[in-house]
Amino acid sequence: MELLAESLSILARWDVVLALLVGSVGGVLIGAIPGVGPAVAIAILLPATFSMDPIVGLTVLLGIYGSSMYGGAIPAILINTPGTAVNALTTYDGYPMTARGEPRRALSLAYSASFFGGVFSVICLILFAPVLARIAPLFGSREIFLAALLGIVLVVVAHRGQTLIAGALAGLGIFIQTIGLEPVKYSQRYTFEQPFLSGGIDLIVVVLGLFALSQAFILLTSVDETVRTTRLRGGLFQGLRELARHPRVAGVSASFGVVMGMIPGVGEFTAQFMSYTYAQRSSKRPEDFGHGSSEGLIAAETANNAVPAAAMVPLLALGIPGEALTAMMLSVFYVHNVVPGPGLFQNDMDFIVALYLALLILNVLVLAFLLIATRPLVQVVKIPNRFLGVCILTLSFVGVYSLRNSATDCLIAAGFGIFGYVLKRLSLPIVPIILGMVLGGIMEVKLRAGMARVREPFDFIDRPVAFILFCLILLVLGLHARRVWSEARDLKGAEEQLRHRPGRFGGLMARRMGALEKARLKTVRARHARRAK
Amino acid sequence: MTTERERRFVGPRRGQLLFALGFLLISVILLAQIGEQTRWVNGTQLAAQPRFWPAVGLIMMVVMGGLHLWRLPWRRVSRDDRAETWRWAQALEFAGWFMAYVLLVPILGYLPMTLIFVPALAWRMGYRSRAILAISLAFAFAVVVLFKSVLSVRIPGGLVYDYLPGAVRSFFILNF
Numbered sequence: 001m002e003l004l005a006e007s008l009s010i011l012a013r014w015d016v017v018l019a020l021l022v023g024s025v026g027g028v029l030i031g032a033i034p035g036v037g038p039a040v041a042i043a044i045l046l047p048a049t050f051s052m053d054p055i056v057g058l059t060v061l062l063g064i065y066g067s068s069m070y071g072g073a074i075p076a077i078l079i080n081t082p083g084t085a086v087n088a089l090t091t092y093d094g095y096p097m098t099a100r101g102e103p104r105r106a107l108s109l110a111y112s113a114s115f116f117g118g119v120f121s122v123i124c125l126i127l128f129a130p131v132l133a134r135i136a137p138l139f140g141s142r143e144i145f146l147a148a149l150l151g152i153v154l155v156v157v158a159h160r161g162q163t164l165i166a167g168a169l170a171g172l173g174i175f176i177q178t179i180g181l182e183p184v185k186y187s188q189r190y191t192f193e194q195p196f197l198s199g200g201i202d203l204i205v206v207v208l209g210l211f212a213l214s215q216a217f218i219l220l221t222s223v224d225e226t227v228r229t230t231r232l233r234g235g236l237f238q239g240l241r242e243l244a245r246h247p248r249v250a251g252v253s254a255s256f257g258v259v260m261g262m263i264p265g266v267g268e269f270t271a272q273f274m275s276y277t278y279a280q281r282s283s284k285r286p287e288d289f290g291h292g293s294s295e296g297l298i299a300a301e302t303a304n305n306a307v308p309a310a311a312m313v314p315l316l317a318l319g320i321p322g323e324a325l326t327a328m329m330l331s332v333f334y335v336h337n338v339v340p341g342p343g344l345f346q347n348d349m350d351f352i353v354a355l356y357l358a359l360l361i362l363n364v365l366v367l368a369f370l371l372i373a374t375r376p377l378v379q380v381v382k383i384p385n386r387f388l389g390v391c392i393l394t395l396s397f398v399g400v401y402s403l404r405n406s407a408t409d410c411l412i413a414a415g416f417g418i419f420g421y422v423l424k425r426l427s428l429p430i431v432p433i434i435l436g437m438v439l440g441g442i443m444e445v446k447l448r449a450g451m452a453r454v455r456e457p458f459d460f461i462d463r464p465v466a467f468i469l470f471c472l473i474l475l476v477l478g479l480h481a482r483r484v485w486s487e488a489r490d491l492k493g494a495e496e497q498l499r500h501r502p503g504r505f506g507g508l509m510a511r512r513m514g515a516l517e518k519a520r521l522k523t524v525r526a527r528h529a530r531r532a533k
Numbered sequence: 534m535t536t537e538r539e540r541r542f543v544g545p546r547r548g549q550l551l552f553a554l555g556f557l558l559i560s561v562i563l564l565a566q567i568g569e570q571t572r573w574v575n576g577t578q579l580a581a582q583p584r585f586w587p588a589v590g591l592i593m594m595v596v597m598g599g600l601h602l603w604r605l606p607w608r609r610v611s612r613d614d615r616a617e618t619w620r621w622a623q624a625l626e627f628a629g630w631f632m633a634y635v636l637l638v639p640i641l642g643y644l645p646m647t648l649i650f651v652p653a654l655a656w657r658m659g660y661r662s663r664a665i666l667a668i669s670l671a672f673a674f675a676v677v678v679l680f681k682s683v684l685s686v687r688i689p690g691g692l693v694y695d696y697l698p699g700a701v702r703s704f705f706i707l708n709f
Contacts, residue, residue, distance in 0.1 A: 170593065174586060174590035176590075187574075221624060384660075387665065389627075390658060391651075394676060396631070398680045405688070410635040414632060425620065426549055436590070444586045451581070494537045
């Protein structure tokens with residue numbers, strides 16, 4: 001009770017309340033504009049939050065992270081374009097509902113499901129916090145190294161079909177963080193005798209380049225699309241009642257979101273697809289999925305909104321970010337000398353509970369805002385793409401230049417912007433680079449510290465948590481190897497089948513038969529028309 | 534005809550081969566530089582060697598980048614690849630706009646330069662209506678006020694502000 005009172009006193013400040021409002025409303029707006037997304041917004045705002053109190057800065061960023069998915073559902077449902085990448089699955093059932101004249105129902109369901117997912121995950125984490133406080137001190141240097149290694153392995157294997165290039169890009173991230181003055185022997189690494197490289201390459205410069213500038217380039221080189229929005233009539237409260245009719249789907253999807261959010265590198269996509277698959281398999285009407293199923297919409301929206309709070313667990317408990325957004329938030333902690341990890345749970349539990357409570361309040365604020373402001377909010381999807389690109393390019397300047405007032409930083413960011421643009425054009429992953437940079441830095445320090453007390457290689461995993469993590473790494477690699485092997489076998493089978501398929505002659509015959517059938521139908525229709533006259 | 538391997542490839546075909554080749558080439562060049570660009574300290578554990586982590590990153594880049602190239606279903610550079618390279622070059626123009634903005638802000642000042650930059654780029658993108666240009670100006674002004682005046686983000690005053698009279702000069706340096 002005392003802890004709760006202390007946490008509430010942290011939140012009961014005007015600047016924190018303002019941060020909650022700005023974060024929640026700003027996040028919804030950013031989510032609702034296709035082409036911006038929370039990563040771009042957080043990257044731009046990151047340097048501005050450095051001058052704020054840690055709880056204020058983190059509340060703004062968490063607000064944007066947590067509420068952008070609410071906003072992202074609006075264009076996904078109304079114009080079949082997800083506002084943020086994680087709303088892609090919402091289009092499956094949300095847009096068909098709009099197409100059959102039920103946009104209000106779809107939006108209301110999406111908001112209710114998102115609210116349930118968000119609140120469920122925060123409550124789980126508040127209840128789980130004391131357990132984390134007990135587990136976190138069991139993590140020493142070796143365990144944190146192995147957890148970071150597990151994070152990198154998970155990030156790489158999570159990119160199905162792109163594992164090799166994801167691994168190579170994670171390697172690039174690890175390499176980039178080593179550039180500059182090495183911390184122990186003070187020798188230069190890959191500076192090519194250039195003074196500007198001695199200080200290393202800043203994570204925020206890379207983040208801004210890869211996320212914000214690349215997105216600006218993508219928008220500036222694209223064409224403007226004509227967007228037609230649907231008029232919304234009536235109230236938006238019916239979703240809460242409909243959600244109550246599907247407690248199993250909502251509960252299981254939120255649980256998937258919480259569990260998947262806690263695992264580094266897995267995140268919203270896996271949680272959503274698992275929940276969606278579960279909802280479809282357990283539904284009485286699986287044929288409705290993809291055609292406007294309320295269960296499908298609930299599964300997708302509940303799962304993705306349960307992730308942000310859960311993603312804070314590895315960050316706060318171990319100092320290990322699970323994905324790009326929490327990696328950016330880590331830099332806010334470092335700037336304020338708040339070191340996430342086991343010590344934070346032991347010494348600053350009130351700060352952690354305050355963060356969780358902020359997330360809880362945020363969900364209430366966002367829902368209230370959306371119920372009032374959805375109709376005017378729909379208009380933001382009409383902002384032209386390329387004008388949005390102009391805005392992002394302008395805002396990126398503040399992000400990069402305000403760090404050190406360095407034009408060189410801006411040049412490096414522009415370089416990474418072009419690299420990110422190429423990666424986005426080729427649909428290659430960007431997140432492994434960021435996590436490689438962050439986790440690579442953690443791994444370097446922790447391995448060095450951990451090895452200092454190790455005489456034989458097996459000493460490294462002689463503690464229970466280290467042994468469990470080591471086994472988990474082996475398990476993930478083993479499962480991935482099995483999947484690769486089965487996919488290779490499947491591919492071989494498919495290619496074999498293709499080789500023995502009827503050749504071009506069969507295809508030509510089929511086309512000719514189709515043409516004859518069409519001609520016959522045309523004649524019959526013409527005959528009927530003549531008779532009708 | 535599209536093969537099954539090509540069909541199952543995640544992402545578009547265009548540009549993949551050029552990217553994989555370029556990535557591998559740069560990775561190999563960087564790895565070849567490891568002897569000159571990093572140190573090996575005698576009598577120090579492998580994990581504490583300054584060379585260890587750059588080597589880990591670069592070996593991952595070379596090995597996995599190489600395997601990615603080997604596993605690519607395409608072996609020849611096509612017309613689409615060349616068109617894609619041209620598309621990549623188009624982004625350079627906007628990187629140029631960005632760098633021009635960066636270099637001119639310390640001279641002309643954040644507010645005047647932003648008021649020029651946003652409408653000029655909007656004009657370049659083909660927006661000619663008065664409404665959009667007015668929105669551009671309003672956006673530029675709002676950005677400067679929000680970040681420089683409200684959030685006190687560190688952006689130095691422009692050199693031209695030195696020509697302003699005393700109190701106005703301080704006001705401009707502090708807020709715009």
